[in-house]
Amino acid sequence: MKVRIKEVAAAAGVSAATVSKVLSGRAAYAVQAETAQRVRRVALELGYVPDVAARHLRTRQTGQLGVVLEAVGPSEPDRLLGGLASPSAVRRTFDGAIMAGLSDAARQWQVPALVVYPGGGRPQSYLDGRVDGLLVSCDPLRGHHLLSELAQLPLPVVALWTEAVPPGISTVDVDHQGGARLAAEHLLALGHTRIAFYGGGQASGVEHFQRREAGYRQAIEAAGIVPRRAIHQGDVLVEAVRRGDVSAVFAETDLGAAAVVQALTQAGLRVPDDVSLVGFDDILGAEYIAGGLTTVYQPAAEMAAQGVRVLLDRLNGAAVTRSLVPAHLILRRSTLAFGVGL
Structure with a gap:
């Protein structure tokens, strides 16, 4: 037989309203910690299962969030990969990170x-009553026609x-310009002053x-x-290095950095001995x-976790916001001080 909320209340020595407040999981309801703990323990012991469908009818909210993964490509257009990496592998890595962030945030909140x-899908399909709001992971290579329709x-x-x-529409993006500025800095x-942007x-x-080049230029001009x-051709970069015009390279993506390594290696040049190199993305590998x-x-x-927080705030009446998640530099072995190894 199904356990009713009144039975949980009687066993816990509280009102049915208190049980409802505790088990709703809404932080806005003020219930003493000891009381809330007792109610949860009793509900678990009795095997109480909340009537979610009835709650949705009362509140006209499901509590569920929708997710659309539009960002199905790597961070470098396919035509620029040149067989250096598998686009599907990059795609899985990025989408996996997005889903991990969404799942962790959903658990936390x-x-x-x-x-x-x-x-x-058609925009109207997201109005099926299953979700209260929508998170859209956008593909900057394809444009944002869906967002225009969703608005x-x-x-x-x-x-x-994006x-x-x-x-x-609220937005949460990585601070691409700030991250590129860190790389150039x-x-x-x-000690490098002859720094090329590759991409x-x-x-x-x-x-x-565009924002990554803007960050590079901002740092260079500040110096x-x-x-x-x-530069976006390996042979052009090699010639610049041989002329002494370039001692370091900031590549707009890690895949672009791999292309730089390939071009330099074929020309008998080494990273970081001949050229220091910094990428962007920190892809797997x-x-x-x-x-x-x-x-x-x-x-x-x-970024994805922040998106969940922003959407929940929107559902609670917050205004439309735009936020950037800071990137940070990971130091490995592809850079040297100017003059070392040259």
Whole structure:
């Protein structure tokens, strides 16, 4: 026979309203810790199971959050990979970090369930009554048409991995510009003044790569140095190194850094003895690039967790916000002080 809330209340020596407050899991309800602990213990002993469906009818909320994984590509366009790494492996790593961050945050904030929708669905399909709000992990290489459509719906939305969102949608992204600035500042602190940016950067049309070049330029200009034009061809970079125009490289991605290593190695040049190198992303396997790639860690899991917090705040009436999660530099073996090994 199903245990009722009145039976739990009687066994715990409290009112049915108190039991409801405790077992709802809502922090806004003030119940003494000792009382709350006793109610939970009694409910467990009696085998009480909350009537979730009835609660949803009363509150018109499920407590569940929806997830759409639009970011299904690596952080470098396929045409630029050049067979250096498996795009599917990079994809699984990034999406895995996103899901880990979402799951950890859901556990911490007592979200009953995350409903994962397949990407590419019709916007109206997210109004199926299963979720109170939506987290969208965006793909900066594909644009954000879905966000524009979602902005027209009566559903709180938080976009992950982008700052380019329409009005009404909150966003949480990695601080790409700040992370790139850290990379360039590291090379400057080692005495390098002839630092090249390797990648599409501003010309790529990809917001993250544009912000990474902007961070590089910000650091270089702050040091009183005129930034160089971005390089995205291995042979061009090799010639610049041989002329003595470049002693260090900041690659906009770790995969780009792997391409730099390949081009330099084929030309008989070594990292870091001939050229210091810093990447961005800290992808799985970055510790094997150039014997250990110094790179900027992209906090995908932390970004996703912050997104859950922002969405819960939105559901509690908070205003639309935009936030950036700081990146940090991971030092390995691909950089040397200027003059060492040259």
